[in-house]
Amino acid sequence: MTIQSVQAADPLLPVHQAPPSKEESLSKTDWKTHSLVVLSTLLIGIGVSLAVASIYFAVIVHPMAALLPAVPLILGVAMATEHDKRKPIKAPPSTVDPLTRYLQKQMQGMPYPIGIHNDSANCWINSVLQILSYLCQGQSSFRNRLQKAENLSPLFSAITHLEMEMNSSTPPAISSLNTQRLRLWLHNTIMPEAPIDEGRHVDSAELLVKILDAMQCTIPIEEQNIIKEKGKSDKKSIREAPYSLVALGMKPNKKESFMTLLKRFFYSGFESENEKIAREIGKSEESSDEGKTVETKKCLLSSPEDFFITLNRFTYNKSSKRTEKIHHPIDVSFSLELSESQCKSEDRKNYFVNAFIEHEGLSANSGHYIAYILVGKQWFLLSDHKEVKPISLTDAKKALERAYIIHYQQVPQSESIDVHLDEKQV
Numbered sequence: 001m002t003i004q005s006v007q008a009a010d011p012l013l014p015v016h017q018a019p020p021s022k023e024e025s026l027s028k029t030d031w032k033t034h035s036l037v038v039l040s041t042l043l044i045g046i047g048v049s050l051a052v053a054s055i056y057f058a059v060i061v062h063p064m065a066a067l068l069p070a071v072p073l074i075l076g077v078a079m080a081t082e083h084d085k086r087k088p089i090k091a092p093p094s095t096v097d098p099l100t101r102y103l104q105k106q107m108q109g110m111p112y113p114i115g116i117h118n119d120s121a122n123c124w125i126n127s128v129l130q131i132l133s134y135l136c137q138g139q140s141s142f143r144n145r146l147q148k149a150e151n152l153s154p155l156f157s158a159i160t161h162l163e164m165e166m167n168s169s170t171p172p173a174i175s176s177l178n179t180q181r182l183r184l185w186l187h188n189t190i191m192p193e194a195p196i197d198e199g200r201h202v203d204s205a206e207l208l209v210k211i212l213d214a215m216q217c218t219i220p221i222e223e224q225n226i227i228k229e230k231g232k233s234d235k236k237s238i239r240e241a242p243y244s245l246v247a248l249g250m251k252p253n254k255k256e257s258f259m260t261l262l263k264r265f266f267y268s269g270f271e272s273e274n275e276k277i278a279r280e281i282g283k284s285e286e287s288s289d290e291g292k293t294v295e296t297k298k299c300l301l302s303s304p305e306d307f308f309i310t311l312n313r314f315t316y317n318k319s320s321k322r323t324e325k326i327h328h329p330i331d332v333s334f335s336l337e338l339s340e341s342q343c344k345s346e347d348r349k350n351y352f353v354n355a356f357i358e359h360e361g362l363s364a365n366s367g368h369y370i371a372y373i374l375v376g377k378q379w380f381l382l383s384d385h386k387e388v389k390p391i392s393l394t395d396a397k398k399a400l401e402r403a404y405i406i407h408y409q410q411v412p413q414s415e416s417i418d419v420h421l422d423e424k425q426v
Helices: 031-060 063-067 070-085 098-107 123-135 141-148 150-167 179-188 204-214 258-266 273-280 393-400
Strands: 219-229 235-243 246-249 267-271 292-300 306-312 314-317 322-325 335-337 350-360 368-375 378-383 387-391 403-410
Touching: 123 141, 123 150, 123 179, 123 204, 123 350, 123 368, 123 378, 123 403, 141 150, 150 179, 150 204, 204 306, 204 403, 246 258, 258 267, 258 292, 350 393, 368 393, 378 393, 387 393, 393 403
Parallel strands: 246 306
Antiparallel strands: 219 235, 219 292, 267 292, 306 403, 314 322, 335 350, 350 368, 350 403, 368 378, 378 387
16 A cells, blocks of 8 residues: 555644645735625615514505515615625634544654655665664754764765655655665675665674674673583683673474563574574574583673674574575564663662664565664654555564564653553554
């Protein structure tokens, strides 16, 4: 379904409505209007007088005399009608339907999202671009980090262009951005593995990691490994390992809860080195090294302002020798509180989901990527240029169960953790 422009649809942002014309604001009548008022009043008065006398004339003179008052009365009424037509047009009172009023309140002054054209299988770029654009709103620290990354200046320019269109007095329904040019730039700079051929996808998570690495946007994590080997003493190593994002491994034949996946990231328990390597790259692989095991513990050194989580829904099947998708729905938490074992900081923060990307299809290099963002307190679905619309919290929760990439934002100290979970969303 092709989205309609904000101007053509029910106005969600009244500031974009045109002001009343000069004709609508006139308050004085001209001399012709005054003449019509006088003549119509005079003729109606004559008609009423004749109507009283017409009874006498009809009885004494002729019955047709009763029709005499009709002429001045008709002329008087006609002139009065013409006078009403010449009255200045008054604009109807400004009324906003409940849906519009609700969206205005929920969006908290932020611009209404617009679509990004896709004619070259660039949904993997568009979905990431929509989320990054949202995270750059205002003077956020994310925006500052992106702006300072010199090798990402074309990306920042694209986001700035998108913002200007959204904030214009007459925002377009679809941005004029050319993401095919952005694809060529990626291929020539930070992502040479990105194909320049039209019609070929790239994993959105891979693109996001490239951008975060270029921004030097990392999560400070302490990683502790204990290697146990038969007949030998344990080997322990501790190192600070900066992570671009938190990658949660999923098992293809077992449905697990979101919290289980998160706990396994921070504490993997005992596993073989082969299993550890397979888990870190998001693949499921049986161990062939029974003599050596590794216990891995991770812990955040501080509470980040925000961070991304990916659910590794793509696993390598050794039998078919191809990557397959794990379709299990996951009960992703809208709000998240890290435990003491997961974060060393005494000032641990709460987090909430404000953006995520869903993948539709069987492979990361095919299918379709859709972005979801929380504008103020209103969720929006952004599917290229085809569909941009507000959705209910219930629909957002259902989509979050199928999420591939999730962004968690620190809850402001002035707000409670459930402030963004309004069940009354439209």
